[in-house]
Amino acid sequence: MKLISGTATTLLLGLTLTACSGGQGAGPAAAPAITLVETTPAATGDVAEVTWALPAGEPASLDPARTGDYSANTVGTNLCESLLRLETDYSTSPGLASGIVQKDPLTVVITLRDGVTFWDGSPLTADDVVYSLSRHMDPKLASYAAHVYANVAAIEKTGDLEVTVEFKTPDMQFVPDLAGVPGAIVQKAFTSKAGPAFGTATGGLMCTGPFRLAGWQSGQKITLTRNDTYWDSAGKAKAAAFDFVFLTDSSTLTSALLAGEVDGVYGAPVGSIAALQRSDAGRLYFGPSTETFSLGAVAADGPAADPRIRQALDLAIDKTAFVAGVLKGAGEPLKTFTPPLSWRGSPARSVYDAGYAALPDTSKADLDAAKKLVTEAAPSRTALVIAIPAGDQSLLQTATIAQAAARQIGLDLAVRQLQPAEFAGLFYDPGLRQGIDFIATTGYLEVPGALYYAPGFVLEGAAFNWTNYRDPGVTANIVGAVSETDPAKSAERFVAAQAVFAPARLQITLAGSYNRLFLNKRITGAPASFSYISSAWAARVGAP
Template identity: 70%
Template sequence: MNPTRRTSGARLRRLLPVVTSTLVASLVLVGCNGGGSSDDKAADGKITLTETTPAAVGDVDSVTWALPYGEPRSLDPAKTGDYSANSIVTNLCESLLLLQPDFSTAPGLATAVTQKDPTTVVISLRDGVTFWDGSEMTAEDVVYSLKRNMDPKLASYAAHVFFNVASIDKTGPLEVTVRFRVPDVQFVNSMAGVPGMIVDQAFATKAGPKFGTPSTGVQCTGPFTVGSWKSGQNITLKRNPTYWDAARKAKAATFEFVFLSDDSTLTSALLSGEVDGIYGVPLGGLAALRRSDVGTVYFGESTETYSLGPASDSGPAADPRIRQALDLAIDKNSFASSVLKGTGRPLKTFTPPLVWSGSPAKEVYDAGYDALLDTSKADLEAAKKLVAEAAPSRKSLTLAVPAGNQSLLQTATLAQAAAEKLGLTLTIKQLQPTQFGTLFYDPAARAQFDLVATTGYIEVPGALYYAPGFVLEGGLFNWTNYSDPSVTKNILTATSATDPTASANAFVAAQKVYAPAKLQITLAESYNRLFLNKRLTGAPASFSYISSPWAAQVGKAKS
């Protein structure tokens, strides 16, 4: 959706008021074997995927953590929508549901979020939860927190989640009821992420526009409080001594986030022990960190994807045959090994299987995904036939990439080479972050481009958090004006079906039709890459960290 600060295009997943549903975000392992525990620096370079690191055995005084994607603009959950902000805010402000390392959900600030009928969700709140100042979290706080996402003046990044909401009301001392204009079964899962975060109404109201800024901070219920925020340098969190859940109390007395975006500087800081850990290990420093005895690199399942997206409804890339040809011409296995350094695997479509891994209808989703055409190996002959059939009036295309992002530049270079083999000319144009970001909101800014290279992620469970934005008319990412009656019907059916199997069957039926159109030329998913200094352990290794209070689990490693 909106661009992140990491790639200025990575937030292909937020802020989408689509027609009816919420938006926004596997396969053959490349040099990997699935399951297991940590990466053990195996001599053969193979990667083992794990959900979490060993549990901490004790507390530590301090942890220093690197944010490679820059300083967050705000700690207000409503303004949280990228890697840096999520990494911090999830440890301050808690959600109604708790995202687990396997991308399933568990009770959080709510003991249950229940879909009572197609247009009614009842939230049962946990008793005895307090904010940092000792005041009790109430149903009024929950109503306020959820409703503020619907305020157009606030322009919440989670606004799309509430697009179908008709009302949010307190219906009991510890109960809140959400009613919908039209059914929206994705809503419950969305409460495990930033959209379901709760803040102190009195504090936020008094702070006004300064809520979440360095001068004011936030007031929430999480395992850490805001210690200090030195703009341009660091944000330090302090353990919440009165945290309501003793079993998940923070193990670090202080947790300092430092902003380090240069790959070489970051790698050196990790190798020297100056920095204890990082999510998003720089690919350039990966080999050195894996060889190091200072700490361990862990790899986990993720929802992060690399894609090339068509920029408009005109030009060569607007023709699905040209997109299909490019998809067939790019060897996804080579992409995963060369660009991702073996830390990823080809993906058949833009919704990765991890998002439905905890669903009761997982088998239905898996079967639907498995039935999709596997284009991980290049097929130039088939690709050339598609180009000949399309016979584009223009054989030159322009691809936009964010300046400074080496992995996306490499992606673009591979696409350029593939296009050349098809008799197409692909010109790469690097844009500065602000300019690149406008592509996601302004059709006029995209007019000069045929394709946009992006990374994206989905931060909560549910197959319906991403697809509607690409396939429904009016979807924020439906830049080709794609429209298929059967797809629309099945997506709307999936959105309204409260039975998990019925919803999954409708989604799979829609996916079967839209996936071949390559509305995104999805190349691969990237594994989550975590580095931990050997003195520490406890952090989740999967991408679940993006929506969970992960830092509270980081503590002393077993000697």
């Protein structure tokens, strides 16, 4: 679970739309239709080198335990593989594990592939897996994936190629989590020797993926080279080398893409959609995503802690207009903070879909209903503050839209811009949230599963339950859903909880943003869905 806490610092369908934008010449021109696809045409040949942009900037580390943002995931998942693979529809398939079996509610058995080797030629062992997973439970390491292991009692080697995980309480979400960085495997010997430098420009990595870390020039680029001894011959990389360059300025990035100086990017600038769609240099693809734009209530008391005020603000914002104005049509309104792609690959998808369909649709503004809620709430003050990270234009637009909507229902919402590091602190330090009622933020789910997001917002004492939300029925159903090993029964418990907590608007979710992938015409093969965030996507990129 990721909430984006700054412009480059992180703690976040089969549909066609038409977006309009100003064209060149005398009048406006219609932009090409936005059609969602899960992947791009498969590559048929090799390429010598690919230059790829990281618009979120240089990663701080590629250590899976410290991989918690767009840049680190975009690079690192091509190096350090996970036990499961994340497919483009957010289903999972075997990865470094040939099988993972829920033996009983408190026991998961992981069977490893035979014949897998690290880049240095040494075999992948059960000891490496026990070490890699156990690292997340070390409080001194402060792993970003520590929450995934909260219910784990023990991780032990039970065979040469077998690892058994025992739980204190059943955890339905644990196995899907192994398709992301929480399940990424590193070599024990190398990692132990590297110590705190592991995963950095000076410490390096030792993993099993289709690419090796070949170089890291701080402030300039990260270079990967093909792993020619990769264990999966069908998944061998088609590019001999990948250069990841750090381009955080949208105008500079767009110019580089249009000029062919950069071959591709995930998260192409929203403001450049029309220009990239018209380009002869390549093609802009849109894919299903788990990324969301939200307003988060961060106060445990005061107006933002009252669900009626949150509901009123939700009703005052036209989500369809938000998608058109802020996302340039490259998104869709959402009914709650867990996007449908997260459960698309679940065997209980129909249960989740029905539960989502039954949620109230607030995509269109209803000012009369919103004003009525404000009157009923009779807040102690109508002057509120919404914080955003300075420099993030999309979130500034989001906050400005919220400000205008609030004004129409009798609330004065002041926008406060904070430096990215200060904004990031709001997520962890209650003291820093004093005097702030809401934050404008984005987020994403990097692994499948409806249960990856919700517990963090609705359970008492959870990391993102900033309003001290409490509902015994919701708690019972979420805990029951996490503990239930039957997918359909778990989904039923989740849906029952969602029907109650979604209307409380703990996060006022405005929209889901489509994944935006630009590829130069000389390459193809990259997945277009947001699954790239946890998959070895670069191995698929090659010549058309």
